Amino acid sequence: MSEIPYQTDRHGGVFPEMSAYASDPNCFGLQLADSVQGWVEAGYCFVWLDFPLEKASLVAEAAAQGFVYHHVNGGTLTLLNCLTADAEGPPDATHYVGVGGVVINDCNELLVIREKYFDGRPAYYKFPGGFVHIGEHLATAVIREVWEETAVQAEFHSLIGVRHAHVNRFGKSDLYFVCRLTPLSEEIQPQESEIAECIWMPVEQFLQHEEVSAFNRNFVELAIRTTGMEVAEFEDYPGLARQAVIELLLPREV
Numbered sequence: 001m002s003e004i005p006y007q008t009d010r011h012g013g014v015f016p017e018m019s020a021y022a023s024d025p026n027c028f029g030l031q032l033a034d035s036v037q038g039w040v041e042a043g044y045c046f047v048w049l050d051f052p053l054e055k056a057s058l059v060a061e062a063a064a065q066g067f068v069y070h071h072v073n074g075g076t077l078t079l080l081n082c083l084t085a086d087a088e089g090p091p092d093a094t095h096y097v098g099v100g101g102v103v104i105n106d107c108n109e110l111l112v113i114r115e116k117y118f119d120g121r122p123a124y125y126k127f128p129g130g131f132v133h134i135g136e137h138l139a140t141a142v143i144r145e146v147w148e149e150t151a152v153q154a155e156f157h158s159l160i161g162v163r164h165a166h167v168n169r170f171g172k173s174d175l176y177f178v179c180r181l182t183p184l185s186e187e188i189q190p191q192e193s194e195i196a197e198c199i200w201m202p203v204e205q206f207l208q209h210e211e212v213s214a215f216n217r218n219f220v221e222l223a224i225r226t227t228g229m230e231v232a233e234f235e236d237y238p239g240l241a242r243q244a245v246i247e248l249l250l251p252r253e254v
Helices: 025-041 053-064 138-150 203-208 214-225
Strands: 006-008 013-016 046-052 068-073 076-082 095-103 109-115 129-131 154-169 172-183 195-202 229-232 248-251
Touching: 025 046, 025 053, 046 053, 053 076, 095 109, 095 138, 095 154, 095 214, 109 138, 109 203, 129 138, 138 154, 138 172, 138 195, 154 214, 172 214, 195 203, 203 214
Parallel strands: 013 046, 095 172
Antiparallel strands: 006 013, 046 076, 068 076, 095 129, 109 195, 154 172, 154 229, 229 248
């Protein structure tokens, strides 16, 4: 069998082209065994195999040759095989990343929501927000989430703070970035699938409301008394900045 075409990285990793996998599991097993032998002889450290759902029947052949589950990204399962005793590939991602938007208008009113729950619990008032998509900047994500949940257009102002929690959601921890936004519109249209209520609430009322968590009250107080960190760019930043914009969060100048 011919070796599977592949690419490498500077750390000794091999990335075979999944489009070149043999469709028959037995043929794929022989193809993979020959390829792995060649990669070992070439001195590579580890191999990453990606399997789309339509090629799931091949996974057992890879497992029989020492490959183990590493992570799932969308519809693709990635397996890893360390070819040397001291090889150590990067671990699976350890955190979810979420954003919440503190949106305060010129009338000193805060944009708040109540989520729909399915277990009968009362929903507290909170900030609109949600998960950051792969490849999405924090500032872009919080603007999108505010728009999706409330139909309010806003612009990013600053980062207020970060909560780091170990909530064990599927074995992952959680980073939650709370951001200050300036509203560009005020008409509300709640997202029907997720939001039970969405209103502009006076900030002072929010800070004293019995159906607001201490966590959210603390962040609103921070937003009022601090300037936070703003988005900036370093033009001479190395690496990926040569191909794409890198967004940084830096302290705002007073």
